[in-house]
Amino acid sequence: xxxxxxxxxxxxxxxxxxxLAGLKExxxxxxxxxxxQVVDAIDALIDGDGHRADEIRGRDKQVDRLELEIDxxxxxIIARRQPAARDLRLVLSVIxxxxxxxxxxxxxxxxxxxxxSLSEEGKAPRGYVETRHxxxxxxxxxxxxxxxxxxxxxxxxxxxxxEDKRVDEEYQAATRTLVTFMMEDxxxxxxxxxxxxxxRALERVGDHACNIAEHVIFMAKGEDVRHTPMEEAEKVVGx
Amino acid sequence: xxxxxxxxxxxAKVEKAPEPPAGNGINDAxxxxxxxxxxxxxxxxxxxRDVEVFYGETRAIKRISxxxxxxxxxxxxxxxxxxxxxxxxxxxxxxxxxDICRVKGQLQLDGHDIYDPKRDVVxxxxxxxxxxxxxxxxxxxxxxxxxxxxxxxxxxxxxxDLDDIVERSxxxxxxxxxxxxxxxxxxxxxxxxxxxxxxxxxxxxxxxxVVLMDEPCSALDPIATARIEELIAELSESYTIxxxxxxxxxxxxxxxxxxxxxxxHLVEVNETNxxxxxxxxxxxxxxxxxxxx
Numbered sequence: 001x002x003x004x005x006x007x008x009x010x011x012x013x014x015x016x017x018x019x020l021a022g023l024k025e026x027x028x029x030x031x032x033x034x035x036x037q038v039v040d041a042i043d044a045l046i047d048g049d050g051h052r053a054d055e056i057r058g059r060d061k062q063v064d065r066l067e068l069e070i071d072x073x074x075x076x077i078i079a080r081r082q083p084a085a086r087d088l089r090l091v092l093s094v095i096x097x098x099x100x101x102x103x104x105x106x107x108x109x110x111x112x113x114x115x116x117s118l119s120e121e122g123k124a125p126r127g128y129v130e131t132r133h134x135x136x137x138x139x140x141x142x143x144x145x146x147x148x149x150x151x152x153x154x155x156x157x158x159x160x161x162x163e164d165k166r167v168d169e170e171y172q173a174a175t176r177t178l179v180t181f182m183m184e185d186x187x188x189x190x191x192x193x194x195x196x197x198x199x200r201a202l203e204r205v206g207d208h209a210c211n212i213a214e215h216v217i218f219m220a221k222g223e224d225v226r227h228t229p230m231e232e233a234e235k236v237v238g239x
Numbered sequence: 240x241x242x243x244x245x246x247x248x249x250x251a252k253v254e255k256a257p258e259p260p261a262g263n264g265i266n267d268a269x270x271x272x273x274x275x276x277x278x279x280x281x282x283x284x285x286x287x288r289d290v291e292v293f294y295g296e297t298r299a300i301k302r303i304s305x306x307x308x309x310x311x312x313x314x315x316x317x318x319x320x321x322x323x324x325x326x327x328x329x330x331x332x333x334x335x336x337x338d339i340c341r342v343k344g345q346l347q348l349d350g351h352d353i354y355d356p357k358r359d360v361v362x363x364x365x366x367x368x369x370x371x372x373x374x375x376x377x378x379x380x381x382x383x384x385x386x387x388x389x390x391x392x393x394x395x396x397x398x399x400d401l402d403d404i405v406e407r408s409x410x411x412x413x414x415x416x417x418x419x420x421x422x423x424x425x426x427x428x429x430x431x432x433x434x435x436x437x438x439x440x441x442x443x444x445x446x447x448x449v450v451l452m453d454e455p456c457s458a459l460d461p462i463a464t465a466r467i468e469e470l471i472a473e474l475s476e477s478y479t480i481x482x483x484x485x486x487x488x489x490x491x492x493x494x495x496x497x498x499x500x501x502x503x504h505l506v507e508v509n510e511t512n513x514x515x516x517x518x519x520x521x522x523x524x525x526x527x528x529x530x531x532x
Contacts, residue, residue, distance in 0.1 A: 010530050011528065011529050011530050012529055012530065012531060013529060016529065082488055083528070084487065084491075084515045084516075084527045084528050085515065085516060085517065085518050085524050085527055085528050086524065086528065087528050088515075088516060089516070089517075222516065222517030223517070
């Protein structure tokens, strides 16, 4: 495969190159921002840091603003350049992937909200190990999916899709643990439920990272692997 | 004497100038006869095999094989000098008028050899009509422009039959309502877009089976272009249409299949939807995304 800068950067029109480079750059900037939001939200939860949780909720506005900016940029490119083939796939994918990033931002905000309430109520007795573990796992997935996007690496994207299964398993195992704990002592229920919601949010982050990975495969290979069995995706990537 | 040599050498170099490289590190040999995509069809209108066209010593078309299906709209695209117009003109022997031009290979229309020496070229061109880049109405009335073909082919015995053909053709070309009250005025007095539609009316007046269009909209404004494109969609119900265009958006809008030509090779033929979203050949991709070096 050609190097990334060649893939979108060798148009006759210099301006077109810059438009696409700008779009990619802004997408990655937004990706970096939400990734940080997720990491910070997990830290705030585990450290019981309400102040930090508050900051995270405030920063979500920046994420939303960036989403609008990128959508506008993409619309402008379509209107002015009528992109085709891989350029078209890039623009279309970015439009869809920013929605995933925005949702990840929302999940981070949700986690921050629970971090805030838990810091006020006192720590939840259980589930933090699982939260830390799943949190690390999904933020790594998100990082990898952005990296796969930057390098148009469909093999890495495929690995992320496979990772998502493991996150789902970990999520289910963690849920079972928390349910057991709630049954043991009903006084834990409220706080355990908060942790459950956090885990649920993290699991969703993994799903969105997986969506981004699917789009990366579409960008690189021109075939849509959403809603197709894993074997099909493997075949597409192997081509 | 020695001082003369460099001059002679230079001349020799010019004559032996190698063919330009195909770009993207792809050689001529990688392209010859290696069309990717779907070049063939069942029961085609045109069956073209190993077609080569020479202008003197220059090989302008390099062993192209392609089928053109009945009632399909196929667009030929490619950079200037890639051979798309030359190839188009083979289909109704318009190249015959060029002395140094030779055509090799099997070219069949409905299973019959187009280049059969016994073939009546006038009859061929009645079946395979053509619309050119620049509207070229005859310096006659609108009526006579359309009636000319049917008259010389003896398609109408009575005036009323001819009137019918003229009306039907002008309606078919989407021009009737604009000109019905001034059929006796000169065709050259119409606007560019109207003239082009008049030429289309003239082409379909002799009930052809195929209409070849060589950049039919390049001299027209966007509205006239949109009208012609709309017309192409309507005509495709009754005719096979082959259109050469420099506008990739136009190819994307009007055609069922798109064929990409490059330096005399047919690089890729596929459904238009496929060509513009996921082209198979890197040269096609470079061209349609505006990367051509």
